[in-house]
Amino acid sequence: MGSVGAKDVPVLMTEDGRRIDGRRADELRPLRIQAGALRQADGSAFVEWGANKVMAAVYGPREVHPRHLQENNKAIVQCKYNMAAFSVDERKRPGLDRRSQEISKVIAEAFESVIFVEEYPRTSIDIYIEVLQANAGTRCAGVVAASVALADAGIPMVDLLPAVAVGKVAGHVVLDLKKEEDNFGEADLPMALVPQSGRLVLLQMEGHMTRTELSKALDLGVGGCRKIYEEMKRALRERYAPTGTASAMEVAA
Amino acid sequence: MGSVGAKDVPVLMTEDGRRIDGRRADELRPLRIQAGALRQADGSAFVEWGANKVMAAVYGPREVHPRHLQENNKAIVQCKYNMAAFSVDERKRPGLDRRSQEISKVIAEAFESVIFVEEYPRTSIDIYIEVLQANAGTRCAGVVAASVALADAGIPMVDLLPAVAVGKVAGHVVLDLKKEEDNFGEADLPMALVPQSGRLVLLQMEGHMTRTELSKALDLGVGGCRKIYEEMKRALRERYAPTGTASAMEVAA
Amino acid sequence: MGSVGAKDVPVLMTEDGRRIDGRRADELRPLRIQAGALRQADGSAFVEWGANKVMAAVYGPREVHPRHLQENNKAIVQCKYNMAAFSVDERKRPGLDRRSQEISKVIAEAFESVIFVEEYPRTSIDIYIEVLQANAGTRCAGVVAASVALADAGIPMVDLLPAVAVGKVAGHVVLDLKKEEDNFGEADLPMALVPQSGRLVLLQMEGHMTRTELSKALDLGVGGCRKIYEEMKRALRERYAPTGTASAMEVAA
Amino acid sequence: MSDEVTAEIVTTHILDLARGGRRVDGRGPDDYRPITVEPGFVTTADGSALARIGDTAVVCGIKLEPGKPFPDTPNAGVLTTNAELVPLSSPTFEPGPPHPRAIEVSRVVDRAIRAAETIDLTKLCVTPAEKCWTCFVDMHVIDHSGNIIDTASLAALAALSHATLPSKRFGIGDADTPLAVQHYPVECTFTRLGDTIVVDPTFDEERAGQGRLTVATDEEGRVVAMQKGLVGAFSPDDVKSVVDRAVAHGERIRALAREG
Amino acid sequence: MSDEVTAEIVTTHILDLARGGRRVDGRGPDDYRPITVEPGFVTTADGSALARIGDTAVVCGIKLEPGKPFPDTPNAGVLTTNAELVPLSSPTFEPGPPHPRAIEVSRVVDRAIRAAETIDLTKLCVTPAEKCWTCFVDMHVIDHSGNIIDTASLAALAALSHATLPSKRFGIGDADTPLAVQHYPVECTFTRLGDTIVVDPTFDEERAGQGRLTVATDEEGRVVAMQKGLVGAFSPDDVKSVVDRAVAHGERIRALAREG
């Protein structure tokens, strides 16, 4: 969101509707998903999305630590979203800050909304998301990566969880903000969709939008999620039935 | 206690024996006790005492957390005294500081001295004291509030625990210090009395007093506690047999 | 090791092979070991070595805290090496820093290499080392003290663990560095020896040494350890068969 | 075990009632519990309020102290928001470092205050890049009977609306002036109970619910912050209708915060 | 279990003896265990002492370093007191952050030092509001056989009495001068065993006791600090008589601290 008193706002939208990196309002950044990127984890995925690099791993269902969190009738879903010290311009001190803890909470709740947790009572399903390089939209990239990692780990879910942030930039509602748009834009609205039901399990927003803009933003985000959903499925298919083609691909509007 | 190198000491005692707020040496500040001030707690009380506002809640007897603190032959009594960030002039950083931890310890020990802990083996009785507005004497206000909260929770005790600080100000032994008296006075002596036995279960002191002054201070404090005791009983009676009269009242010497 | 940009390097080795305190290259500092220095511990020892003063205590085999660290087929060995705030020139903030945690880890692993841990399944053997006054070589002094404390506690071990640091100072390989030698020298190599097998269970090194120097350093250290071993046995004999002679003694090359 | 069984019975009852548009305490799906605001509750603070929504109570205190601007906003003061979910307020809270629950509350309240530009932070700059006011918004939850976010947010807004810059105390000016509040964001929280979405959930309704959704709107009817929490899902249409309801409630609650 | 049974047997035995005015180690109710003080025990400190009362041992080290005065006392140095109850000293102490037990010890010692005006803090001011000496009093409990407070307090007083301002090291003056100690507070701790109140309780007596009471007095016989701790109670008359006994013991112990 626009920093108070900040200067040097770049041109975020040209007169012919091009964004700072040349994209149209409804265009995603290039997205590349690799399922099964790690050896130790039960499931994993690596996502490169624009200039984001995000790794996710899943462990479980496994014993609950600490024990007193165990639930008798379902698995608990724990998430730890973490940013590497070098993932942002100004070095981030290692350790969980308040932002990371909030994001971890809403992501865990989003996944608990789609995982069949009652099938694994007294266990924990642990999701770890490491942001190695950040350029706006890391929590959505993390959800996409974690979702593929959960599928890679064979955890039964209602559906995969595509996610994307919509925003408002120079008065326009646009899809998939990059860093400059996030810093100098007027609103940021990350969401995660259950494609099967059309419902949102993650939704946050900061900035200001009229009701009309918000309505438009929701529709734009749902559309974006559906494109990302196709890429997620493609990554999983490649993992289990590799075709010899490159796994990198670009998603255009 | 008198801060080293501090200046601008106000007149703390006039020639005709009046204190900075007009009280006599043996006079208490106005005291208002409301039993049952909270909905969630098993027992609670709100105390306004001079310019102090202190809330206390009691939970228990309940399961012990963490488990390894559990005792087989009695309940443990845990206390957490905490000051809100905005309760003092200079904002206090949230979290337990050393002062709060010491006060929590002596208060827990004071209450364990009067609660029939052997009746509830393997449980915990948890006392929480939140200081919302502070003006000297908050630990005594906390003991008074917690004691009423324990009674409100139905925890069996030998007796209620009235508490008050005595001090030395401009050479005089006085009852119930307010902030300026605490800051610029020569001694502070908080105590909590078991009225039934006439014994003290909380007693601390800092400053300097001769043996004669100390003796006088103890007697003055015991007298103050007995007045406060009446107010505590009145608050509990009102809670359980409301008469329609206001619960606020002022205690004079 | 030589601090970057530091000045005022003292003369560390004279032309006739004398060190800053007059010792020869293969000479130890005075060493005094007192077994059984504490009352509460199951075993203890106090070591004065040059200007180091180090106390060690052993508790166990006892119940494991926290419980989940317990192992079914052996005792765990835990070590906490700690420096008192006043043990060094510039006051050290209380609490475990990273250096202390690393040292604690390698010492615990060294002792687990010689204790018959399989004889005490599901227990913990806890070693505490407190550095009260530091002058280079505290981890070795700590190992010597802890080893005597373990013997004092009656814990069965393959052998005692003498330890000493070798270093490189003004181009010479020397035994048992003192503070100035450690600060301005070129290498520091602490080690702990199992005399019975001639093997090293603790070995660290920082600085730079040629392979020839390193080889010489290892031999010098092993020789030093064998001298220290004699003092350790003497301290234990005195503890259990006091002869009336003073327990202080000086070890010369 | 007993607790779990009780909770399950209560949940079933709540969901049964909700099918008929009813609630345990007799409210309709779009009714708030009684709301009260007591500004100036804490005199040691530079601004304060005790807000109650039903049995949920939050005390907010504002402290204004001299500080240093952040390097990237040299012309602005600093706003710091913190919520304490002290164990006094609920049997479900334990002592210890801030739980993610408490962090979420403070961040959601912070987000609305910040996005709505509630206070003009540039007015809190004293000397660019050197000295500014730091505005601490500390929220102390003292009784938790559900819907902490709205109660804390209301307490914060009321406390800010009645706060004073203690310029004299810190030698920064000759007179103490009111803290200038320029926008009034109000947070409204909803929970899904089956097909019904109810406003202002109680503790039991939050536990029974299938997702929580908070929408903050300002006095111009704009959305300034949202937060979906807990397990559950909302359709885009759910969200749109919740926004409309939040705007309507916001107007009434906003007046309470401003007037006290 | 075995531990609990042993403790109960020991407690019963202690209380039985106390009825006849006797103690397990043969002392009378008003006898201290042997006391020794070794000043200068740690040469890396600016002042230090090893104090022993019976089998309880505490090393105290003083460090004096340049610092900044607190804003509200611009003409005074800073005093910081800390007690470490390291797990080396007792099977009942565990590693981890400071336990309330340790905090109580350091605060009770600090209170006596501060209230007695043991050191004249204004003499530790170098440049008002800018530079002062910070005096760190670090107490390291190394053997805990009961009555830590008195032993730690004695170690601290002896260390302070023999401390030197390291002015040269920090370029603050030409010569190192002794830290000026102007008062000598001594803490004496008592425990109630039934109707008997004994001084200098051992570890087992503290556990058997019904309340602990510490009284600090200065060389003029004034009370400067008190602390009642643990479970139990004292009547005002108990307190008065304990104070008289503390004054008497204080005189003897004070001499040990000053001379070493």
Place this chain on the structure above:
Amino acid sequence: MSDEVTAEIVTTHILDLARGGRRVDGRGPDDYRPITVEPGFVTTADGSALARIGDTAVVCGIKLEPGKPFPDTPNAGVLTTNAELVPLSSPTFEPGPPHPRAIEVSRVVDRAIRAAETIDLTKLCVTPAEKCWTCFVDMHVIDHSGNIIDTASLAALAALSHATLPSKRFGIGDADTPLAVQHYPVECTFTRLGDTIVVDPTFDEERAGQGRLTVATDEEGRVVAMQKGLVGAFSPDDVKSVVDRAVAHGERIRALAREG
């Protein structure tokens, strides 16, 4: 239980093979797994690399920021090394404060970088005693299949070798210049399996092993750091032969770090 049994079977198998000089993955005792280095992996860092040894992967990012020299080294910049063993990388790591395992890795890597004088810290001084560059070396272990130390150390060396001083960003100079690396320490880690000492142990070999020994050597064949870890022992002759092997491996690995 099941885990313990599996571990014991694997350990027995590894030790059996080792008696014949063989390893589970077919390597000889002195063979490394495949090594790859990808410099510039993270563009938000001032230098970075992804290093892989077999299935073990570490990302290292270098950040260079203005700071203040330490008082005792006024003419030098500051080097800070940190390793994060995040729970993503292994089922045996748990969230929480840095485990001694992680601290050991970062300290062993730090020791080699520092002792080898990898970077000339005096060149990172901007204004003596006032301003310098702080060089943060952050290592993020993302997949732990054994031998973290060598992988992390390699990632760090490669990241440093390809790092740039961001002088323009911080207004410290007109142009960004490469960070000057003057020495290239390489760490090689060995584990004893009975009488055989193997290089580059896998996770299972580390667990089966009787002691771990790391030797860091520079491009002149000098030893700059060593660390014996885990339970087990090495004779002085073992150490000497391991050093020779480390020098030989170091040469090849050094080239990978420099060229990427």
